[in-house]
Amino acid sequence: MSALVALVKKIWCIKKFIVLLLTPVILCPILLTLPPQEGKCLYVVLLMALYWCTEALPLAVTAMLPIILFPFMGILPSSKVCPQYFLDTNFLFLSGLLMAAAIEEWNLHRRIALKVLMLVGVQPAKLILGMMITTAFLSMWLSNTASTAMMLPIANAVLKSLFGEKFCKEKNIKSNDNIPATSQENGLHPVPTELQLLTSNEDKEAPEKVEISIENHSDMEKEHEYQNRVWKAFLISIPYSASIGGTATLTGTAPNLILLGQIKSFFPGCDVINFGSWFVFAFPLMIIFLILGWLWISISHGAISLSCRKKEKSTIRSDAEVKAKEVITEDYRKLGPIIFAEKAVFFFFCLFAILLFTRDPKFIPGWASAFRSGFTSDAVTGITISIILFFFPSEKPSLSWWFDLKAPNTENKPLLSWKKAQETVPWNIILLLGGGFAMAKGCEASGLSSWIGTRLQPLEGLPPALAVLLITILIASFTEFASNTATIIVFLPVLSELAIRLKVNPLYLMIPGTVGCSYAFMLPVSTPPNSIAFSTGHLLVKDMAKTGLLMNLMGVLLLSLAMNTWASSLFQLDTFPDWVNIHTDNITVLATTTAYNITTGG
Incomplete structure (x- = not known):
């Protein structure tokens, strides 16, 4: 038995290597049973999908397989594969x-975050809202x-002031004889009760002061339970709002840009x-969902009570909220006054957003109409602003510097250095997009x-609204176990x-599929x-699963609502556009040309 366990452990250690070698062999029947071209392409698609799901290779390395496999298998020449890795969509993402x-670089994001928290207030429900908005x-x-x-880390500092230093350091407590039997555990780390927190602050040389009545003990247990639930609410709200917020802009998350790139590939018109x-479509959806x-x-975590009875706020809780406000204010004060670099970055950030919004807003002529049609894109706008960041000075230029011979002749630092760009830009994601x-x-x-389309005939009788709902549920479920980027790459075709x-x-199904793959909670x-x-x-897995299940359902229903209301008029979803027919014609021509080239060796 022990030998079997040891063998299983060894196999588990090399599981990625096994997947790497066995997957191409297992998929070989596809090459023999399907039409030649379609079979070869499906072989590559499934191979990449399995590598992505299992991470047998790094995601970015798997993304480069088409550069090798498509030319060798006669699917696409290298001259047509390689340019896909740096389309204008990739440059928009890079910008x-x-x-x-x-x-x-200039900590502008932290200043924004702390300012929002100062404005919303320090009650737990308001703080959670402030965290989610920010x-x-x-x-x-x-x-x-x-x-x-x-x-x-900002949430940690706030919680430390709300619930005490020791509560926040509970993950470092391995054993403590002073923890009462009523303390709870989250499955990973012991969580001290409010009783322990209170008594730990008392004079250790006067143990008689620790004795409390049964009634107070019960109140403290309830207070601890409340704090523990609010703590979890804080931790859960931050990643959930990050996933929701990323859907609001094209550059916010990779699947949005993959949608844009694949639409340009499938439907150039x-x-x-x-x-x-x-933004007009996704921002209202984000706000409602948020x-x-x-x-x-x-x-669900007790930060908002549905009870009709008005409860008096405990002195402990009131004092904690005052301390939390002081911590936020102090953190903001430590940032110091706003410097020229922060103002400059904020200006270019606003300019970046305004130029992207107004390039071609559709309902009115945008600034792109002043140039030849098709010559400008969102990538042109983004890269223009990005290049300015690399030479715009981070300190306010001074005219007197030219006339002061004693002034230090030091080179002015730009708003963004290439070294910083190299350190922070995830180049692997750009390869993944490609x-x-x-x-x-x-x-x-x-x-x-x-x-694939010919194999989907059984689904042709589905009402479109039902198809949207089922697709969103399917993709939202699938992305719980796989990368959302890999998921949408596989599903969009x-x-x-x-x-x-x-x-x-096609946008009627492709858009909810894209947004739905970000709803993984x-x-x-x-x-x-x-x-x-x-x-x-x-957090326990059950904490995320219990809260995330309803979040998933809400996301699916809200997305279906959006697709059948304002998105329908915005993207003309109630029509079957001409550019689909052009795509169908192109497919026929491409398939015929490819078959001819293979036959003739051209």
Whole structure:
């Protein structure tokens, strides 16, 4: 038995290597049973999907497989694969990352966060709302992982003032004989009760003062339970709001940009989605979801009471709220006065957003109409602002410097240095985007998209509204266990062909699929923000699953509501657009040309 256990442990240690070697072999029957071109492309797609899901190779390395496999298997020539890795969509994403790097460089994001918390108030429900609003706003421009990592230390400082120093350091307590029997554990770390917190502050040389009445003991137990639930509400609200906030802008999360890139690949004639139109659709959805999510988290964790009886606030709680306000104010004071660099970054951040919104807002002519049609894009706008950041001075220029011979002749630091950009920009995500676009191009050129469409005939009788609901549920469930980026790369080609079979606008299925893959709230492994919050040690899997289940359901229903109301008129979803017919014609031509080239050796 022990030998078997040892063998299993050894196999588990090399599981990634086993997946790496066995997956290509297991998928070989696909090459023999399907039409040649479609089979080869499906082989590559499934191979990449399994590598992504199991992380047998790093995600970015898997994303580069089309550069090798598509040319060798005769699916696409290298000259058509490689350009997919740096489309204008990738540069739009890069510009957003560079803007975020400049914001982080000068601590502007922390100033914004603390200012919002000062404005909303220090009651737990208000603080949770402030945390969620701030995290969601930051996640619109920064990555959701960075937003969560930045907000959790702020939450920790606030909670320390609300519930006491010892409560916040509970994860460092391994054993303590002074912890009463009533203390609870979260499965990972012991959680001291309010009784312990109070008595720990008393004079240790006067133990007779520790004795308390049974009634006070009961009150303190209730207070501890309340604090423990609010603590969890804080930790859960931050990653959830980061995931929700990222959906509001095209640059907020990678799946949004993958949608944009694949639409340009599949339907070159489609020009209804840009930064401005996406914001008009996604921002109201984010606000509604954020408010409902806040209500659900606050009510389920006791931060908001539904009881009709008016309860008097305990002196302990009132004092804690005063201390919390002092901590937030003190942290903001430590930032010092706003410097020139912060003002400059904020100005360019606002300019960045305004130019993206107004380039081609659709309902009125944008500034892009002053240039030749098709010559400008959101990427042009983003990279323009990004380049300015690399030379704009971080200190206010002084005219007197030119006339003062004794003034120090030091080089002025720019708002953003290339070293900072290299350190903070996740280049692997850009490769991951490119891999998705290359996969989409391969599916189109090989005819795999059409082949998948012919296999979706049983779904043609579905009402479109029901199809949206089922697709969102499916993808939201799938992304609980897999990367949202990998999930949407695999599903978008299928959704586009399903829409054509249903005779509906492809955006009607592709948009909810894209947004739905960001609604992963139930498991710690679902998204990096969830993992960061869970790693604090104060959450159980059941805490996230219980709260996240209703969050998932709310997200699915709100997304279906949005797609059938304001999104319908914004993206003309009630029509079957001409650019779909052009796409269908192109598929036929591409498949015929590819087959001819293979036959003739051209």
